[in-house]
Amino acid sequence: MTQTHDETVRTRPDTATAVPVDEPAQPDRIRRPADAIRFAASLLGLAAVLLLVSIAQQTTHGLQSDIAEGTAHAPRFLLSLATMASSFGVLAVPVAFSIERLFHKDGTRVAIALLAAVIAFGLTYVLDGWVISAAPGGVLDSLIWGGTDTALVHTDITPVIAFVSAVGMAGRVRWQAATWTMIGLAALTGLTAAYASVAALVATYFLGRAIGHGTLYAVGTPNPRPAASAVVAALERIGLRPASARRLPGGAHGDADDPRRYGVTVRHDPDAPAEDGTGKELPRAEWQLEVRVLDRDQQPAGLLYRVWRLLRLRGAAPGRALRSLRRSLEQESLMAYAVAACGARTPRLVGTSEVGVDAALLAYAYVPGRRLNAVDDGELTDGLLRDVWRQFQRLQEARLAHRRLQGDAVLVGDDGLAYITDLRAGEIAAGDLVLRLDLAQLLTTLALRAGPERAVATAAAVLGEDALAAAVPLLQRVALSRATRAALRHDKELLTRIREQIVALEPETEVAPVRVERFKPRTIVSIVALTVAAYIVFPQVSSVDFQQLVSSASWWWVLVALFAAGVTYLAAAWMLMGFVPERLSLGRTVLVQVAASFVKLVAPAAVGGVAMNTRYLQRSGVRPGPAVASVGASQLMGMITHILLLIVFGFITGSTTTATQDLAPSRTMVVVLLALGLVAAVALTIPRVRRAVAARMKSMFSGVVPRLVDVLQSPKKLATGMGGTLLLTVAFVVCLDSCVRAFGGSLHWTAVVVVFLTANALGSAAPTPGGLGAVEGALTLALTISGLTAETAASAVLLYRLLTLWLPVLPGWAAFAYLQRKEAI
Known part of the structure; x- marks a missing residue:
């Protein structure tokens, strides 16, 4: 809803004197972030119920049976009384509350709640009309378990829960108690009558909450934010005498949770009129107060981001992601008094007050000036920067952390002095890490405006x-x-230049970054990938009879697979040695490859080995640049060989399935290659992607190509490197084929090659340690498609991963410890 900006004159309820208030007309309805968060939380709860009943069906069935047996022995009189009370009260209480709200002229909220109830009724009617024959054996069967008359959701109480969630009973304890008591009795009645199961009732609760809050967010809730006249009245109650008020544009930072701000003039003489006898406003000075209004509905704004920072960073986020209105008021007030007490320059806090039940205000003495971001470059003198640092020094000495030292948190007054403002996220008795983070933040803020040289010089x-x-x-x-x-x-090298300036002043400065992240976003990707892989792999593993697996396996082929797995470490050593012109010890290089098998468990497959080999070459006397280039050359040639083998054997595999044996290419392989080529071509039409690829290829070939030229001058080195690359593939293929044959399976050798190459590519691309999950899923699926039974494929994959991933862990750890002790890595 678009409103025009108009100036209105409002009267304080406790006086007859009109106070001019300049404020844009507020919208009738707003969308509160809290409703969106509650809607998302309800959906997550509903998903959790569905997941729980899908993996713990026996538990939910057993719980339902226990409740049915327990209620069978309950007095029938009490059950009948509960049924009668709930049948009447589950509708009567919400209706009574609606009438009470209508008398208080809150009909809009009641209408929105009725809409949510209608939506909930329609949705539950559709769900209960679901074809039950589709349910047995799955999630729906677990939800409706209890008999053929059991409902998927409780139709009677879902609309009531949606209504209650949307109408808003916060602060009305008696109404809440009465409503939820009736809902609880109705749920108990549904259990005793076998109308709904426990899981269905929990799903009903989350579904009703989701519909209620979703409707409230979609339609918008009646605006609970007090108008400026209420703010003026609150100022009157704390002893101030407002003469006029004006809404100031925007907040301090433009964030979603920025408070409203008002400029207020006050009369020092409470008997002095604001107007003369003709109604003309008397001339007055600049505003004396800047009033910040904290609205309750804005408190959850930015909650998801704060939760993410709280979980991800060590000590770099406030202790609570969500604070109550009272706690936010107290925290900012405490910081304002603490900053003033330590001698730092900040606008004086004149008073605080609640504004009804949905807002609170903080009145600061108005300081005319501009935010640091709005100051012209020519006015950013070294004297001003040093003054900013002096105010910051007082904060640090008093162990006060600001946490938001951005450009808008520093006010440059008309008197040329710096003031620290926006204290809402501050912290008293802060720890060393938080204080150092404030220092890093202010350094960056000033460097963005004045350059790293001046920012560092004035700070020093x-x-x-x-x-x-x-x-x-x-x-x-x-x-x-x-x-x-x-x-x-816009200046990606700024942090590096700041570090260089500080190191130039203090050469002994520790440059290594402190780890402030608890985890990286890549960790989340790994967890999701592992979860998906577990969903794919575990059903295959659960179908394997391990006792029969051990007794039926052909141990001759197991020994062949074990030998082939051991050869892979020799091949990997040759592969690396072939692309390093310097002389390396074969035994120690093999030992490094064994140690890399241990590192795979804590790093993605494509990362751990590269880091280990690079470190080994540097310890062996190879300079860092050539060491990285050598490992890159071996990886590049391995990748090229891998792709060529995949294409060649993909064509050969397609030909072996035809009767003519005419080397006709596999139709699937052709489609896959064409699709990949099309995706790559489309991606390269995007300028940003094209520049990123060009930069990556340039960085790769700038060091790798000269290294390859050195290797090409030595046929022996070239033969060693390429021989190791081919032997590595052959050894893994032999290992996989032997694992298949160990359980009575048999595939054409070309099919085994394609299966291994495909799974290995997925494992290298997967962000999980050692390609965990991705390799198992790809191998099992590919072997099954190639003609093996699911049990044989799962057994072969388990043995293959045991020999190539899990069995080498202990020897790998021993080799890793030995090489560290010898300072070889």
């Missing part, structure tokens, strides 16, 4: 070089605020 002049050096390990993008990270996209 005030704080000292030793104190400044503490920020170097924390100059990381992840540790900075969201707005600062966005600004750094």
Whole structure:
């Protein structure tokens, strides 16, 4: 709803004097972030119920049986009384509450709640009309378990739950108690009458909540934010005498949770009129107060981002992601008094007050000036920067953390002095890490405006070089605020230049970054990938009879597979040695490859081996640049060989299925290659993707090509490297084929090659340690498609991964420890 900006005159309820209030007309309805969060949480709860009943069907069935047996012995009189009370009260209580709300002129909220109830009724009617024959054996069967008359969801109470969720009973304890008591009795009646199961009732609760909050967010809730007249009245109650008020544009940062701000003039003489006898407003000075209004509905704004920072960073996020209105008011007030007490310059907090039940205000003495972001470059003198650092130094000495030292948190007054503002996220008695993060944040903020040279120089002049050096390990993008990270996209080398300036002043500064992340986003991807892989692999594993597996396996083929798995380490050593012109010890290089099998468990397959080999070459006397180039050359040739083998054997596999044996290409392989080529071509039409690929290829070939030229001058080295590359593939194929034959399976050798090459490519691309999950899923699926039974394929894959991934872990750990002790890695 679009409203025009108009100036209105409102009267304080406790006086007869009109106070001019300049404020845009507020919308009748708003969409609250809290409703969206509750809607998402309800959907997650519903999904959790469906997941639980799908993996624990026996438990849910047993719980239902226990409840049925328990209620069978309950007095029939009490059950009948509960049934009668719930049948009447489950509708009577919400109706009574609606009438009460209508008397208080809250009909809009009641209408929205009725809409949610209608939607819930329609949806539950459709769900209960579901064809039950589709349910047995699955999630629906677990939900409706209890008899043929059992419903998927409780139709009687779902609309009531949706109504209650949408109408809003916060702060009305008696109404809440009465309503949920009736809902609980109705649920108990459904259980005793076998109308609904426990799982269905829990699903009913989450479904009703989701519909209620979803409807409330989609339609919008009546605006609970108090108008400026209520703010003026609250100022009157704390002893101030407003003469006029004006809504100021935007918040301090433009964030979703920024508070409303008002400029207010006050009369020092409470008897002085605001107007003369003609109604003309008397001339007055600039605003004396800046009033910040905290609205309850804005408190959850940005919650997901704060939760993410709280979980991801160590000590870099506030202790609570969601604070109540009262706690937010108390925290900002405490910080304002603490900052003023430590001697740092900040607008004086004049008073605080609640504004009804849905808002609170903080009145600050108005300081005319501009935010640091709005100050012209020519006005950013070294004197001003040093003054900013002096205010920051007082905060640090008092162990006060600001947490939002962005450009808008520093006010440059008309008197040329710096003021620290926006204290809502601050923290008293802060720890060392949080204080150092504040230092890193302010360094970056000032460097973005004045350049890293001036920011570091002025900071060193005030704080000292030793104190400044503490920020170097924390100059990381992840540790900075969201707005600062966005600004750094336009100057990606700024943090590096800040570090260089500090190191130039203090050469002994520790440069290694401090780990502030509990986990990286890649960890989340790994967990999701492992979950999906477990969903694919576990059903295959559960179908394997391990006792029969051990007794029926052909141990001759198991020994062949074990030998082939051991050959892979010799092949990997030759592969690396062939692309290193310097002389390497074969025994120690093989030992490094064994140690890499241990590192696979803590790093993706394509990363662990590269890092291990690079470190080994550097310890062997190869300079860092050539060491990286040598490992890159071996990986590049391995990738090219892998792709060529996959294409060649894909064509051969297609020909072996025809009667003519005419080397006709596999139709599936042709389709796959064409699809990959089309995707690559479309991607390269995007300028950003094209530049990224070009930069990556340039960085790869700039060091690899000269290294390959050196290798080409030595036929022996070239033969060693290419021979190791081919032997590595042959050894893995022999190992996989032997595992298949160990359980009575048999495939054409070309099919085994294609299966291995495909699974290995997926394992290298997967972000999980050792390609865990991706390799198992790909191998099992590919072997099954190739003609093996599911049990044989699963057994062969288990044995293959046991020999190539799990069995080498203990020897790999021993080799890793030995090489570390010898300082070889």
